[in-house]
Amino acid sequence: MKTALVVGGSNGIGAAMVKQLLQQNYTTIFVLDKSEPDFDCENKIVFIQHNLLQFDISVLQQCADINTLIITAGFGRVAPFTSIIDAEITNSFTVNAEAICRIIKFFYAKILSTDTFYCAVMGSIAGMISSPLFALYGATKAAICSFIESINIELERSGTSNRILNVSPGSISGTRFNGGENDLVQIQKLAQEIIEKMFQKQTLFIPQFNEIYGSVLNKYKENPHEFGLQSFDYKNNSDRKNSKPQLKIGYLSGTFDLFHIGHLNLLKRAKEYCDYLVVGVHKDALHKGKHVFISFEERFEIVKNIKYVDKVVPSHKEDIDTYAEIPYDFLFVGSDYQGSERFNRYEDFFKGKDVKIIYFPYTQTTSSTQLRKVIDEKIK
Numbered sequence: 162m163k164t165a166l167v168v169g170g171s172n173g174i175g176a177a178m179v180k181q182l183l184q185q186n187y188t189t190i191f192v193l194d195k196s197e198p199d200f201d202c203e204n205k206i207v208f209i210q211h212n213l214l215q216f217d218i219s220v221l222q223q224c225a226d227i228n229t230l231i232i233t234a235g236f237g238r239v240a241p242f243t244s245i246i247d248a249e250i251t252n253s254f255t256v257n258a259e260a261i262c263r264i265i266k267f268f269y270a271k272i273l274s275t276d277t278f279y280c281a282v283m284g285s286i287a288g289m290i291s292s293p294l295f296a297l298y299g300a301t302k303a304a305i306c307s308f309i310e311s312i313n314i315e316l317e318r319s320g321t322s323n324r325i326l327n328v329s330p331g332s333i334s335g336t337r338f339n340g341g342e343n344d345l346v347q348i349q350k351l352a353q354e355i356i357e358k359m360f361q362k363q364t365l366f367i368p369q370f371n372e373i374y375g376s377v378l379n380k381y382k383e384n385p386h387e388f389g390l391q392s393f394d395y396k397n398n399s400d401r402k403n404s405k406p407q408l409k410i411g412y413l414s415g416t417f418d419l420f421h422i423g424h425l426n427l428l429k430r431a432k433e434y435c436d437y438l439v440v441g442v443h444k445d446a447l448h449k450g451k452h453v454f455i456s457f458e459e460r461f462e463i464v465k466n467i468k469y470v471d472k473v474v475p476s477h478k479e480d481i482d483t484y485a486e487i488p489y490d491f492l493f494v495g496s497d498y499q500g501s502e503r504f505n506r507y508e509d510f511f512k513g514k515d516v517k518i519i520y521f522p523y524t525q526t527t528s529s530t531q532l533r534k535v536i537d538e539k540i541k
Contacts, residue, residue: 162188162189163182163185163186163187163188163228163229164187164188164189164190164191164224164226164227164228164229165182165187165189165190165191165227165228165229165230165231166190166191166193166221166224166227166229166230166231167179167182167190167191167192167193167231167232167233168193168194168213168230168231168232168233168234168264169193169194169232169233169234169235169283170190170192170193170194170198170231170233171192171194171196171197171198171199171208172194172196172198172199173233173333173348174233174283174333174348174351174352174355175192175194175231175233175234176198176199176200176345177345177348177349177351177352178231178233178281178352178355178356179192179198179200179206180200180345180349180352181349181352181353181356182229182356183203183205183206185356187205187229188205189205189206189207190205190206190207191206191207191208191209191223191224191227192206192207192208192209193209193211193220193224194208194209194210194211194234195210195211195212195213195433195434196210196434197210200345207223207224209223209224210433211433212432212433212434212435212436213234213255213256213260214252214255214256214432214436215429215432215433215468215469216255216259216260216263218263218267221264221267221268225267227268227271228271228276228277228278228279229278229279229280229359230264230265230268230272230278230279230280230281231280231281231282231359232261232264232265232281232282232283233283234256234260234261234283235256235257235283235285235301235302236253236256236257236298236407237253237257237287237295237297237298237301237302237407238298238403238405238406238407239294239295239396239399239401239402239403240294240402240403240404241294242296242297244404244406245297245406246406248406248408248436248437248471249297249406249407249408250297252408252436253297253298253301254300254301254304257298257301257302257304257305258301258304258305258308261282261305261308262305262308265280265282265312265325268280272316272321272323272325273316273319273321273323274321274323275320275321275322277322277323278323279323279359279360279362280323280324280325280326280359281325281326281328281355281356281358281359282305282309282325282326282327282328283328283330284302284305284306284309284327284328284329285298285299285302285306285329285330285331286329286330286331286367286374286377286378287299287302288300288301288302288303288304288305288306288307288329289303289306289329289378289381290377290378290381290385290388290392291381291385291386291388291389291392292392293389293392293393293396294392294393294396294397294402295396302329305327306327306329309325309327309364310327310364310365312325313325313364322362323362324362324363324364325364326355326358326359326362326363326364326365326366327364327365327366328355328358328366328368329365329366329367330351330367330368330369331368331369331373331374331377333348333351333368351368354366354368408435408436408437409434409435409436409437409490409491410435410436410437410438410439410487410488410489410490410491411431411432411434411435411437411438411439411489411490411491411492411493412438412439412440412441412480412483412484412487412489412491412492412493413427413428413431413438413440413441413492413493413494414440414441414442414443414476414480414483415427415440415441415442415443415476416442416443416445416453416460417442417460417463417464418453418454418455418460419454419455420455420460420463420464425467427493427521428440428464428467428469428470429469430493430521431469431491431493431519431521432469432470434491434493434519435490435491437471437472438469438470438471438472439470439471439472439473439474439483439487439489440464440470440472440473440474441473441474441475441476441477441480441483442457442460442461442464442473442474442475442476443457443476444457444475444476445457457475461473461475474486474487480492480494480507481507481510481511484514484516489516490515490516490517491516491517491518491519492507492511492516492517492518492519493518493519493521494518494519494520494521495520495521495523496520496521496522496523497523498520499520504518
C-alpha cells in the first residue's frame, strides 16, 4: 500500500501534490494543516487539523506507517527587518525549520531503512543567496536547506538509497504565498515535476533553473555583496513588500473563574486555528448574573501563563469592541451562542471584514457551573 503524509497540504503547492499523489494510486493521504483543505476531500484523504506553532509529535502516531512524506508548510513576507515583530521571528523558525526537523526525526528510522521511503521538503532559493528584505525567511530556509544537505550525506554513508528532496523554488505563481490566489491548475505541472524528482530520489530540485535561477546563483557566487545590493533595490522597488505582520490573530473572552480542564481545552483548540492568540478576561461575571471566587488579577495571571496564550487583555463588554484595538482574524466562542441576537449582530458587523467566527461545540467536561454548585453547597 502507498500511503503519504503531506504537511501543509490544504492549499497551494501542497494541495497540488496531494492531487498528484491521488493520480499515483496512493490508498491513503494524510493532510496535516491548521486549516481545512481548499478542495473536496476524497475518501482516501484524512485531514488532521494541527498548528505547527504548537507542534505535538503525538499527532503523527496516526500516520506512523506512511512510506511518503512531503512537507510544504512555511510562511514569510518581504519587508524590512525593522517591521518584523518578535512573534514573527519565533513563529518563522518554529514552522519553517524546527517543526520540519522534528517531523523528519519522527520518520527518520523509516528514511534510514532499506525499505523504500520517499521524502520531499520545501526549501527556497532565498535560503541559498543573499536575501535582503527577506532576511528572516531566508534565514529559516538556509537552516532547512543546510539540514537536508547534511542529512543526505548521512543517509548516503549509511548505505540506504533513500534521500530527502530539497525543493527550492523562487516565486511560485498560483499560490497565496505572495498575496496571490490559489490556482491548482496553474501549479499542477510543478507539482508533477516535484513528485517525479522525489520518486527518482534526487536531492535538489530548483524549478526554472535553466531559465532563471542558474544564472541567479552564478551572479551571487561571483559577487555576493553586489548581488545583495541589486536584490535589495529590486525588492524595494517592487510591489511585493508587505507591511502587515504575517500572523493570523485569534481572540476569545471569558471569566476563567475556577480554572479547569474545560478552559484549557478551549484555549488549546483556539490556538490550533491561529498564530497569535489573544484572550480577554472579564473583570467579573455580572453579565451572567454570577459572582466569581477568584480575583480578576489572579485569573488574569493564570491565563497569562498558559502556553497556548500569547497575550492577555481585560475584556470589553462586547467582543467587537476589542476588534478596534486588536484587528483579529478569528473570534472563538461556544456553539451555544450561535444564532443568538448578540452573535447575529456580530455576524453582520464582520461582513466584509475578513473575520471568521468559530463556534466550538460544547463538550462534556468539568465546568465552572459544576464547581460553583459544589462550593456553594459546601459553604451553605
